[in-house]
Amino acid sequence: MATKIYPTAQAALAGVVFDGMTVMSGGFGLAGNPETLIDALKASGVRNLTVISNNCGADGFGLWALLDTGQITKMISSYVGENKLFEQLFHDGKLELELNPQGTLAERIRAGGAGIPAFYTKTGVGTVVAEGKPHETFDGELYIRESWLKADLAIVKAWKADTAGNLVYRKTARNFNPVMATAGRVTIAEVEEIVEPGELDADAIHTPGIYVNRVIRCTVNEKLIEKRTVRPRPAKETV
Amino acid sequence: MATKIYPTAQAALAGVVFDGMTVMSGGFGLAGNPETLIDALKASGVRNLTVISNNCGADGFGLWALLDTGQITKMISSYVGENKLFEQLFHDGKLELELNPQGTLAERIRAGGAGIPAFYTKTGVGTVVAEGKPHETFDGELYIRESWLKADLAIVKAWKADTAGNLVYRKTARNFNPVMATAGRVTIAEVEEIVEPGELDADAIHTPGIYVNRVIRCTVNEKLIEKRTVRPRPAKETV
Amino acid sequence: MPWTREQMAARAARELQDGFYVNLGIGIPTLVANYIPDGIEVTLQSENGMLGMGPFPYEGDEDPDLINAGKQTITQLPSSSYFNSAESFAMIRGGHIDLTFLGAMEVSQNGDIANWTIPGKMLKGMGGAMDLVAGVKRVVALMEHANKAGVSKIVKQCTLPLTGSACVDLVVTDLCVFNLDRHQGGLTLIEMAPGVTLAEIKAKTEANFTTSA
């Protein structure tokens, strides 16, 4: 079987990127972002991207890099705060934004991967989110209809992969990554470690290999913290 | 915090069962059935049950016990073959049956747990399953609308639980159990082993404790095989 | 004397019941975790994909892969579990969370809440707020009673874009506590900060409200 392991992010993107494409990018805040693949997308020079991602990076980190180069035309997100560049591009009319409630965004992506073109949710009823969407009453409560999201390419960040493409994520760096992996026509994962089949527990795999077309090892391994919150360490006990 | 661990199946069912209730019961074939809780439901004498389960047991095993006592009035399933008692009760008009495609059944249950009253699927278009259901075209293809399923009680079988109600399942005994755990007004899990919090890997929990109201240790621990298929063991190598 | 933010959080914490699963919004709601009453154990959900959120880490123990929905570093408890964003919001949307505390810019007398945007002033997004108000069993709003200019934030009708309609059950302000009937509509004053008078609350509240017997 042809290997899913690619030597570099650039190699993994070969034949996949095209101007005007839709890209899903995993991560929440600065946790679980596919930094290596974002860098490679930047280097590829691909333009006019529609990017589906919960956030859009922060100064110098994550998808911010593709904003900075003007490669993103439209974002579909739930929260784009704390990102001055985003705000400026938006106000200058250089960036289109579609805001989704976070749970609706996650479910639309899951639906895209699961062959469900539309579903009903109470989230957003009576708000700007509901405008123009079909409404329907079930069991006496009002719901709106939301539609699936798919992408030409999904880039995700996992902790470990085996060579069959099975992925496991670590703690809250999981977030949107597993659902996005299911909704890309092509899905590329960057991981901290590649292991042999059998090293991951079959009962504990988060993303089965069927969803993963290509795997690379991260080369951007710095993990940033957006809001460092700590508590004082208790006084050392005497030994 | 009040404990989720109950001493017996009977204790776990106390205050939960009532005639005419809807019960979801996990399992696929004879794998992952909550046998201890099914026995306790039988002993409770509760009647007029609507049971949502992929299958309905086999001779002397699983939900068959509740068919045998006439406690089930209606089944919502995907496959009820290889069950003579079921066929007889159905033909005698003593049992109502609603057949669902297996994936539609699973998704309807997930929808029940996820607050999604309806969704669209291609499964069943042009078949008896589609009759009377809303049809709609998305991206040039025809879909039908299916609705959520919920239950007054979900009984599930897991491998291990911790005292916070977190569950892990083993191999293909997982099947419908995790989705049903999300869709019961009350969910009771029977497990082979109860461990202390911290003994399960937080990254590998299949059912977070929020979905589990009560936990018991299985007392029915025999695992049956419906179709034993084997291959000859290769000749022993000489040592 | 109006309640401080800490006192508001402490008052809100009295809404907690033993065994509750709770989601804390950003801002004052985060403080509620410091005032969980004795004998009450609650499990905190973080909508980015965690149940059983622990306290902030000791300095030096921060893990960039372990953050809450406010992007703060947190810790894991023995009972914690992680899940993906779709599963997290299935939990929220499906009505499995007992209680959420949220900050608010405006709450109306029929239970509408606005807490995510001021048109033309900030570009942020609703994050998970719309999902929380639509899906959680009980929604408690924590907010200043009036803005710095003295304009009431407890209103007849919200003027800001809504986060959700008819979804708030209780409002805790620096002056008082209102019960809110999300089905029938209608605010009921059930508690006042010590030294705050009914006259003051009436003066500072645009919405109509009744007082409990």
Place this chain on the structure above:
Amino acid sequence: MPWTREQMAARAARELQDGFYVNLGIGIPTLVANYIPDGIEVTLQSENGMLGMGPFPYEGDEDPDLINAGKQTITQLPSSSYFNSAESFAMIRGGHIDLTFLGAMEVSQNGDIANWTIPGKMLKGMGGAMDLVAGVKRVVALMEHANKAGVSKIVKQCTLPLTGSACVDLVVTDLCVFNLDRHQGGLTLIEMAPGVTLAEIKAKTEANFTTSA
């Protein structure tokens, strides 16, 4: 001479491509696993919640917690993963499986398939068959060309309740192989079992079909 079941399975196996994810139905389709061509690696999905299905266990190694959708005991491979039923059918419905082999009672010339019930005769249920024909990228039907009375099962229009409409891509019978255009409709005879004549196929086929050039 018509193909045996084994030969039908071997012919069907030639539809496999390296790297394919495949779901095998019950009956003749199960045999396909024995004829995977050299140099081709495929991953088998079992819709009860497993990817990477291994062969039957050695006697004594059977695990009741490890069965396939046909309820047979199977084994795990190093690359296997398990998931729940909703996730399994999300995989199927979402179009992630490349190919499924299914048994059939009737296939019509427009690609309809009936394989789950004979009214009044059997009470079983469709299991995952409707999901598979609706969701999998390529559907291959494996079936006897005619029943024991010699009545064609390749028909103008199915008389049995459908499993799916316009969803079959290829039909392998004991006599021949038909290509089926699920969008335009229409059967094309592309291969015959050795010694089987076009006249025989014409005589035993109710459906209209063309022959490939």
